[in-house]
Amino acid sequence: MPLSSALALFLMAGPPSQPSVLSFDLSPGGAERQTPYRAGGHGMEPGSTDGDFLFSVAVPDGTYRVTLTLGDRKMAGETTVKAEARRLMLRNVATKKGEFVQRQFLVNVRSPALPPPPANAPGGNAVRLPSVDIREYSWDDRLTLEFLGQPKLSSVKIEPVTAPTIFLAGDSTVTDQAAEPAASWGQMLPAMLDGTVAVANHARSGATLKSFLTDLRFDKLLSAVKPGDWLFIQFGHNDQKQEWPQTYVDAANTYPAYLRAYIAEARRRGAHAVLVTSPERGNFDTHGKIKDTLGPYADAVRKLAAEERVPLIDLNADSRAIYEALGPEVAPTAFNAGGKDRTHHDNYGAWLLASAVAERIRAQIPELAPHVVAAPFVPAQPPSAAQAAIVPSRAHSDVRPAGN
Template sequence: MKVARKKFLTLAVMLLLCVGTMAFMIQEKVTKIYLIGDSTMMDYDKYREDYLTSMYPLSGWGQFFQELFDAETVDALGALIQTDSVLVDNRAIGGRSTRSFFEEGRWAKVYQDLMPGDLVMIQFGHNDATLERPLRYVTPEAYKEFIRLYVNQSREKGAIPIVITPVSRNFPWKDGKLENAHGDYYTAAVEVSEELGVRMIDLTMSSMALFQTKGEEFSAKNYFMNLEPGQYPNYPEGKTDNTHFVTEGAKQVAKLVMEGMKELK
């Protein structure tokens, strides 16, 4: 009896060890979503250690993108995402254009990490037009070339590129209507997306529609970094900024991007 019991316990232990080893070896497949872009997309928590004390409520929409991927959403994105789990890897950084993001070697690091089935979401345009900053500036035609590069090299690795037109600023307003501040760069993003047959989220138009529906004053106070003196300890003199978002604005834009993803074919 004792011998049989000992053999049984030995077999049970071996079985548990085998199950544990198999569980360790079988890793859950995850789709990574790489975000490449500028300050309107970046994760300030990730890049600024002193964010909560020195920069809050400044936020990028990419900070809040991961939390939108619940099980129902992942299932709804079945045409794009072939796994049960999603991990957002936000590589966006403030002040970068399509050109400077590439020349600083930031794209090379993303390219190295890309795996088949990953997504690359590309949103530039805010800094590409800054003629007074030659390290950032690119013409609309050169802007197209860099987007082509990001799209084509993503495809080389078996990844899925998605072009995102630049999110709207809260200006210029004319006769109660918000106009497109990105001009030729918006057109360039649309044209190169059509040329390459790449998926595109028209965030310019969807964000313009949101801000216009809410109105100039509401959007300025609730979505953008327009702060009254003393409203936040880290901005004692206040701030006027109709390009960058406070937390609520970034969250609303993240939702627009998600809605755009769900509409992709």
């Protein structure tokens, strides 16, 4: 079925009904491990094996507490869990032979559907998604869990909850990157928080402050925001491109003006805005220092955060400290395509930036600080790639096959 037709059918049918608590036996011999996913139900996604596998459950938009019982009577294991489009939830949970442990985390699920605007009112009934996004595991009618490494799993329980949520608005350095080896700090952040705060990552590759509005992504985000939630805003990489005349904003005037509008929309709904400076690109000068490509935009964010009295996460400064600590020879290992791409990160680089974000949260946002479970992080002393290793997703997990 063509993707546009599939989306149209989904929007006409509406989301699945609200579930109660759902429990599944996902032990090696469990019935659910043998059941392929069918629309509106639950089961294994294509490409799952006896080792790594993906399991999906049809649910409406919302936040869900996932409770896993990890372990096996006969074998030791080391389980990494990702949700939706490779959002890291649990990293390398070791279990001994015969040992069972329970872990919980929150997963935010969303579809493209929007409440339709009244007659004659502008707007739309769905986020404007490119075809590849429609096939990703993060824009559909189900909650998808990916089990990696040496996963040993006994059972899964899923239940809808209401919880404080950190919403992320941003570009490709924030978004849930769908395919290995690319990764972004936004999809690593959930693993650095406890199981009582959700992360809803609405960022998109190529997004600007303007396109995030015209694609109706901000409308979708705002439709789910509750009083007491948080909106982290990070734009700049694409907004500075003068060769994109329809979305270009200058650092002195239109850039802070659009950021103010985002802050105002969050405040109008009782949510807390947080400004994030864009991470610098990983280009070194001849003295081993990072070249400045975003300076005026980072400065504008710092100034605006002070004027609006909102928390500032200075990821631009932290990223520079991280890259320079790694040095010109090692820093490329934190970027996509083996360092040929000096803007986008791999799992290692994304983990480092997310660690910096988590540390800033701990230091500067008292309400969220108790929920940070990541180890203390000093940007000038980053861990090695081996210390921060993350099990990569399998190729089949990147994008769902067409028609599924």
